[in-house]
Amino acid sequence: NKCIREKYKKVYNEKGADYLYEILKSRNEKIANTLDKNNVKRVIRALEILDTSEDMKSFDNVKVMQDYKVNMYVLKLNRDILYDRINKRVDIMIKNSLIEEVKALMEKGLTKDTQSMKAIGYRQVISYLENEISKEEMIELIKRDSRRYAKKQYTWFRRYDFAKWIDVENKTIDEISNIILEDVNI
Template sequence: MENLVIITGPTGIGKTELSLELAKKYKGEIISSDSMQIYKKLNIGTAKIDLDKTSIPHHMIDIIEPSDNFTVADFKSSATKIITDINNRGGLPFLVGGTGLYINSLVYNLDFTETEPDYEYRDELREILEEEGSEFLYEKLQDQDRNMAEKIHKNNGQRIIRALEIIKNGNKKGDNFREENNDYNLIYIGLNMDRAKLYQKINQRVDKMIDLGLIDEVKNLLDEGLDKNSQSLKAIGYKEVISYLDGEIDFDEMVGLIKKNSRHYAKRQLTWFRRDKRIKWFDRESDAILSDIKNYIDSRLV
């Protein structure tokens, strides 16, 4: 059985900094489970780590061009191989990020092979999930196939999306829905903190992104010919800047929207992760968090 440590939590809480400290203690390597850090050239808006300034090996960062599409199935295929390789070399893989769909592709036995992927429809559903939440999509699934909906929890966005995709493509075979993946010795860690303080950190993070040149980053991508409707530019931060550059909103509205959408995203992330009872939660503000998590990891390693 392969060890896998997962560090997750809402955007802006400080997953990256903590994971670097932990990785140093365990011959660790970090696998990003952030759906936007896979893209090259999207650096400021994704709060991407500068790989030149760390000795810790990182994976699943800067792996595709901004114009490319990347699916959950693509992530699972790549990350599974990386996890095995790290374990085989005597290291400890740390899966770090807040994209629940990516994490679930590894901790559950999701089968993506029986139905041809419909990338455009899947991206549309993922955007709806991010903006409206899983219950909105669940009602859509109930309308289309109540029997299939009864097999899925209303908060399980990944399974709802997969079910809707299967229905759309004329395949209602239910065998490909997932059970827990027992291939990994899963050490699942969640980070949380006082909500008001988290929101303050998120607001400050957005201000920093603007100061670092987020607007110019988006301008450069568009000047290079990237379609503003690309999957990569649908992320929070980028889509609001595009609206600003198109003259749809002013500067203050842009900043306010990025902050608001980031806070709402953090709230949805917490809702997503809190339903998974395997997650051991830690207070990000605790002075003892590093030693507490280290003790927890030590008690669970095989």
């Protein structure tokens, strides 16, 4: 509902993310605890759903997963190795024309305000193309933000006590597949 969404955007603009999150927390603490208070878009969406519906199934993913037999596997890698791989991947993305890709998208009319252009990598390249940062700063920001996102993903998975963590540091894809297949008895 656009009207409700605009109401909460106004609250955010006037009072900030913490205030908006507290509104959600006072209305439904369980939902609030599943969201990052700084992810304003999702907090607003949660409030919008609360205002328009009593059907909270869309929020209750944890409960849904507990009602069914769900096998969740998290592939865990030593942080130093993971971060090194992220850094190398970013270097490869730059080498494989990430800057040119973003230029082409901007030429087609996409801007830094377009949701897809806010993704990690794209937004930093836009800042570089708009001469806000140097190429070196752009690369370091992409690496830093990618590492932070990986850390956030691990944190997100920790809330699922039924998730099974597989240390993949010295394992092949076949070994990892076999661990999962044995667990599900296939």
